[in-house]
Amino acid sequence: MCHKMARRKIIPYNPKLKELARKLRNNATKAEIVLWKSLSGKQCMGYDFHRQKPLGEFIVDFFCYELMLAIEVDGVSHNQEEVIIKDHQKERFLNSVGITVLRFQDSEIYPDNRDALAEIERYIHSHQNKETHP
Numbered sequence: 001m002c003h004k005m006a007r008r009k010i011i012p013y014n015p016k017l018k019e020l021a022r023k024l025r026n027n028a029t030k031a032e033i034v035l036w037k038s039l040s041g042k043q044c045m046g047y048d049f050h051r052q053k054p055l056g057e058f059i060v061d062f063f064c065y066e067l068m069l070a071i072e073v074d075g076v077s078h079n080q081e082e083v084i085i086k087d088h089q090k091e092r093f094l095n096s097v098g099i100t101v102l103r104f105q106d107s108e109i110y111p112d113n114r115d116a117l118a119e120i121e122r123y124i125h126s127h128q129n130k131e132t133h134p
Contacts, residue, residue: 008065009068009097009098011055011056011097011099012056013054013055013056013057014054014056014057015054017054017057017058017059018054020059021052021053021054021059022052024052024059025051025052028051028052029073029075029106029110030106030110030111031073031075031104031106031107031109031110031113032051032061032073032109034109034110034111034113035061035062035071035073035104035109035113035116036051036062038113038117039051039062039071039120044117044120044121044124045121045124047064047066047067047124048064048065048066049062049063049064049071050062050063050064050065051063053070055070055093055094055097055099056093056094056097057093058089058090058093058094060072060090060094060101061073063099067100067123067124067127068098068099068100069099069100069101069102069123069124069127070094070099070100070101070102071101071102071103071104071120072087072090072101072102072103072104073104073105073106073109074087074103074104074105074106075105075106087103091103100123102119102120102123104116104119
């Protein structure tokens, strides 16, 4: 009996973003570093997260394929009108390809990311419940 494995959805991205993503990884904010320490190495409930991941014409701060979850960490620049517009465009694109976006302010993560992690874990629990009880 042959069991068909579910194929992971391929999300195309602009290859020109790879270098920028690498620069962003090397110049992470304090909040991104704090959150990454909790997400890296499958520390968050066994899920594999990537940081500064190109998706479409955008780069998301953190991404988990299994969960189809993007996590964005917004600093003060995200209060500027042009950045708000770009964030909305990014979120619309991500939602259109089936990705949920959780957005946090820097202050919600640095120096203590307990509340942000609790929200991420709540999302994961609800995602797991949907898979086991569709």
